[in-house]
Amino acid sequence: MSENKTLAYGHQGLKEANISKVEEVMSSKGRNGKITVRLSKQRAITTSPLYEKYEIQKYDLHPNYYFNACANQIPSGVPEYIDDGQQYVERIVRAMYYFKQCALIGPSGTGKTHIIYLVAELTGLPVWEVNCGLQTSSYDLIGRFVGLGKENWIDGQVTLWLRHGGILYLDEANMMKQDVATRLNPVLDTRGHLVITEKDNEIVPRHQFGYCVIAMNPFSAEFSGTKKLNAAFRRRMSVWLNFTYQSIGDNISDREMGLIVKRSKVDEDTAYKILRVGAEMRRQYQEGDLPYGPSPGDLINWAVLCNDGVAPISAAEETLIALTSDAHEIQEEVRRIIASVFE
Ligand SMILES: Nc1ncnc2c1ncn2[C@@H]1O[C@H](COP(=O)(O)OP(=O)(O)O)[C@@H](O)[C@H]1O
Numbered sequence: 001m002s003e004n005k006t007l008a009y010g011h012q013g014l015k016e017a018n019i020s021k022v023e024e025v026m027s028s029k030g031r032n033g034k035i036t037v038r039l040s041k042q043r044a045i046t047t048s049p050l051y052e053k054y055e056i057q058k059y060d061l062h063p064n065y066y067f068n069a070c071a072n073q074i075p076s077g078v079p080e081y082i083d084d085g086q087q088y089v090e091r092i093v094r095a096m097y098y099f100k101q102c103a104l105i106g107p108s109g110t111g112k113t114h115i116i117y118l119v120a121e122l123t124g125l126p127v128w129e130v131n132c133g134l135q136t137s138s139y140d141l142i143g144r145f146v147g148l149g150k151e152n153w154i155d156g157q158v159t160l161w162l163r164h165g166g167i168l169y170l171d172e173a174n175m176m177k178q179d180v181a182t183r184l185n186p187v188l189d190t191r192g193h194l195v196i197t198e199k200d201n202e203i204v205p206r207h208q209f210g211y212c213v214i215a216m217n218p219f220s221a222e223f224s225g226t227k228k229l230n231a232a233f234r235r236r237m238s239v240w241l242n243f244t245y246q247s248i249g250d251n252i253s254d255r256e257m258g259l260i261v262k263r264s265k266v267d268e269d270t271a272y273k274i275l276r277v278g279a280e281m282r283r284q285y286q287e288g289d290l291p292y293g294p295s296p297g298d299l300i301n302w303a304v305l306c307n308d309g310v311a312p313i314s315a316a317e318e319t320l321i322a323l324t325s326d327a328h329e330i331q332e333e334v335r336r337i338i339a340s341v342f343e
Pocket residue numbers: 080081082083106107108109110111112113114115259295296297298
């Protein structure tokens with residue numbers, strides 16, 4: 001399934017109207033706690049308050065260039081990404097700076113999409129996202145005619161990205177059918193271009209600040225070893241970053257617990273138990289015994305209801321249990337895990 005997904009974190013971008021305020025903000029930095037980073041006298045790279053948390057200042061991904069036409073595709077307000085010292089943000093930005101593209105590998109819920117939106121906000125890049133699947137077609141990626149007449153062409157996500165620049169984010173890239181993926185090969189040569197055969201062989205060169213990130217889930221049920229990422233695709237990615245759950249099995253991360261407490265306001269004891277359930281479910285997911293491993297976001301949802309006064313087990317019915325599967329036996333297994341921790 002492929003869609004022009006609404007950016008999850010909003011995308012006000014950097015509006016022209018804000019720009020004149022930037023210098024004001026700079027000079028008042030520290031007083032209101034808000035840090036705005038200025039690229040030149042006129043424009044800012046980012047207004048993210050998280051900018052100084054990550055060491056990415058030496059990588060300018062669009063020197064003296066501003067994405068005016070698609071500023072509304074630049075995410076804003078993306079929450080902090082926590083890790084246990086792996087420095088994922090820095091490594092992604094560095095890979096984009098030197099190689100223009102990179103690949104993220106990890107099970108669902110390890111924050112791959114989240115971190116790309118954060119990186120985009122921090123570096124001031126628009127995002128063009130494609131959620132790849134077996135149904136993803138060249139219409140979605142490249143474009144299509146929507147009626148009679150040459151003027152009725154609509155660009156797909158990849159074409160938009162080639163023209164405007166920013167980050168092309170191909171989520172679950174290994175789920176795409178081979179013939180569709182193959183059309184991306186010339187585009188992923190960093191100096192590549194696309195020939196739109198559908199449209200009188202129009203040649204669309206890759207934007208000078210066009211970066212590509214692909215994400216893959218090595219454990220998805222549909223994956224089961226049958227759909228390897230095509231070799232041509234693989235060769236074109238220089239950097240591969242592995243994402244794992246912060247807490248899994250008996251290993252409980254203090255930072256992830258802190259995240260749950262911070263985002264749900266639930267008490268620490270409940271947060272700890274919730275995370276233990278999540279960690280055990282993730283272990284079973286990686287063993288192939290459960291169809292889904294919960295993300296920090298899923299656990300936070302459960303915790304929010306607990307914090308509202310719902311009993312943990314009832315709160316799990318509405319969130320974690322229903323989310324994991326419709327199948328009775330699988331839901332029973334999740335209930336068993338919850339009972340073993342909470343009772
Ligand atoms: N390290 C992390 N720090 C903060 N939030 C996280 C982290 N990992 C995952 N999340 C949260 O968990 C949820 C799922 O993350 P997502 O980016 O969709 O995972 P993926 O794309 O790997 O499947 C989101 O709500 C996200 O904000």
